[in-house]
Amino acid sequence: MPYNDPEAMTRMSQHPEGLSPDQLRIVGKPARRVDAVKLATGRGTFTDDIELRGMLHARLLLSPHAHARIKRIDASKARALPGVHAVLTYQDIPPVRFTTAGQSYPEPSPLDTLSLENKVRFVGDRVAAVAAETPEIAEEALELIEVEYEPLPAVLDMEEAMKPGAPIIHDEPDIQGAHDPQRNIAAHIEAECGNLARGYEEADLILEREYRVPQVQQTPLEPHVCITWWDEDDRLVVRTSTQVPFHVRRIIAPVIGLPVRRIRVIKPRIGGGFGSKQEVLIEDICAHLTIATGRPVRLEYTRAEEFMASRSRHPQILRFKAGVTRDGRLTALELYVLADTGAYGCHALTVQTNTASKSLSLYRCPNMRFRCDVVYTNKPVPGAFRGYGAPQAFFALESLMDELAHALGMDPIAFRRKNWVGEGDVFPLAVQLGEGREGFETPIITCGLPECVEQGAKAIGWERRNDPHWKRPPDRPHIRRGIGVACLIHGTAIPGLDMGGAYIKMNDDGSFNLTFGGADLGTGADTVLAQIAAEVLGCRVEDIIVKAVDTDFSPFDKGAYASSTTFISGGSVKKAAELVAQQIKEVASHIMEENPANLRLEGGRVIAPSGESVTLEEIALHSLHVEDQHQIMATASHMSYKSPPPFAAQFAEVEVDIETGEVRVVQIVSAVDCGKVINPHGAEGQIEGGATQGLGYAVCEEMHYDADGRLLELTFRDYHIFHADEMPTLKTILVETIDPSGPFGAKAVAEIPIDGIAPAVANAVFDATGVRIREIPLTPERVWRALHAGTRSGESPPLDR
């Protein structure tokens, strides 16, 4: 493929020759997952499921202070402990600033992190690392490290962090890429279109509202875990639970002082990531320890470390100002976001850029402005978390839309319908809000939103909102019922930036090895990509052998994030498969003496119009051994200047107990337009899982700190995620569109289902009680206080008046 040809780089043919969409045999069917059997039988396939001879166990000494300088550190006693092979402090490794954010070069996040430093910036920041023969010895060694801290004033509140006189968290002179470290501002964003003043003049109603969203955690069940060792060629092998194997390789290279060519990253099976593994979190320190000891080293976070020293979702304060005409047309939309990136700025700019591009692209408005400050605080660090700024955006936007509809006396859906975007619309701020660089205009080609809303409303029973008997069940006087909705738009990969490669070769028996750099982190991507290859090659999914990522053998892929794998990695697989299919037809045409253009691949055969056919095995044997010997194989890569948005409508039905403030979510309906569905089981699973995480964001998940910056939730007992017996009914509706820019018409599905639950629940609580709550999670206490706000003790809550 000519890689100086943009058309070839981004081309996505719609269907294999001669196949119309309704003739698809594998795409669109619930193919069994290629990894399901090994996972169901408990085969050792995860990072930690190997044990190397001489492997050492690493442990980290973490800071007990929110902000402090290390005055003195003495590891001699720890080093003298039998069984200890290395203790590393900031004195032992060169200071190379980097960012743990696993993103494309050049990094849009500030370079503000060292592997180990003489300053700590949050409770849980790294102080030292130990490698020892057993985890117990490593643990004991930690206690022998003598550290004298000079505690510094800490700032835990994002509104305080920007004020004059606030402690400066990043005062190091070699920080790069932060907006204004002297004022603790990691990133600042501005974007504008139209004329706001005119927009407000045209408005009949102007509403200003502030919303707050908390810091929450990804909590994959498999913690961050990494094993490093030297191989026989003196190259460093990094086996790690990551979403971004190629970014890991490039980002740690300067930090550990090895060239990229001497690092091999293996991504085995991943036990969930949700963005927390789009982070080069522990690979550097594990590698430092292997370099120091010459031994294999294993480092795994404990759950407590996951909570305090892993990553999380940026908490935000969102201040909206909107103008609307009396008949419900948006004339002005303005959003200021203050976001907290904790002690380090990983993903600080781009998460918040995404908050802008999601909150301002769903509704047509000619006059818009976005401003944002992302500030450092002395708290554990937010980063990438499924949704990537969008759940924050949509809690605020979709609450606001409900508030506007209510103020205008309009039905919430009717008001949205008046303003939502559709096919042909272009997001006017797309170019200003690129991924740390100029972005690309991405016109909407397909939009299933109206149908999502229609089908979703029907499934949830939207009309019950108007039934007073249903809303106030006479037999349960303490209960109020309500239904809420949120409409959503998301992106599909980062246009003009994300790229993935794929490689397919044919084996003697007509099977194929498929290798790509896209990282399945539990999403089912390996299966989806195998389905795409099998569809094009006319074989079964079982004939495609998929191997997880190994940077020595897989083509580059930027990794699994930004809802991109089906679209970008899938695009490269489809292209490679088409090239292989062409080569197969050429061999078959030779055998059958038929023009290759007349041949088709189906059922493991190449079939001529006459009905004559040869099997893929015969083709493979012929090409490898018999005549004009050659390896049937192809590589391809794919990128796109388009980012066709998926759309969704999510509905929540709630029961609010006005005596206790408890919000019980009874039912969730998610209607999603993710383009052509490649694997319905996979897509439904993504939607159900995403909605469940969104439900935690809506009603129970939140990280809290004491006055000294210590995180209070360090176990799953304290940090509650939904259990099987607490779940509402989940209904999923797939509204298919066929988007010409994606493989077989596919758009993204991974992130959008987490985006809308919190606003749908908050809107349902308003429908039930008439009380608007602008801060999540909607815990019983918060809801109870809101219900009783402004009423004296003993008085009825406002909803009863």
Add this chain to the structure above:
Amino acid sequence: MKRTIHLEINGHHHTVTVAPGDSLLEVLRREGYFGVKHGCETGDCGVCAVLLDGRIVNSCILLAMQAEGHAITTIEGIGSPSALHPLQQAFVDAGAIQCGYCTPAQILAAKALLEEDPHPSEEAIREAIAGVLCRCTGYKKPVEAILSVARRGGSNDAV
């Protein structure tokens, strides 16, 4: 002091040397039973669950020494890729597996339930797997998979 103990794992006798503080989880993984996962080691997430005399227990908060004299069943003991247990087959067929990290524990929890009650309600199934956290699926397809086995009579034998 370390001690040599005998553990019955999936019907096989293992002689293992363990320290008093070694959890059953650590020992099982050391013996190569990688189907037993570890997610918190405080007994909260349940992905390390195994069957002890048919009852579901979190192996991270059980000392290995306490398991002596009991029949331990891990996911490796109930089926294999060529002979899947009906629950394993149902999880595979229903698309109930995403990252798969909690899958062995979910399947074992379901097995313990079906042995006690071959025809459980959906509610009973949800209670039975409530101790195993899953962050991927929203539990819908795992519950459907278990229900499908229950509807077929709760067969608990490997096929």
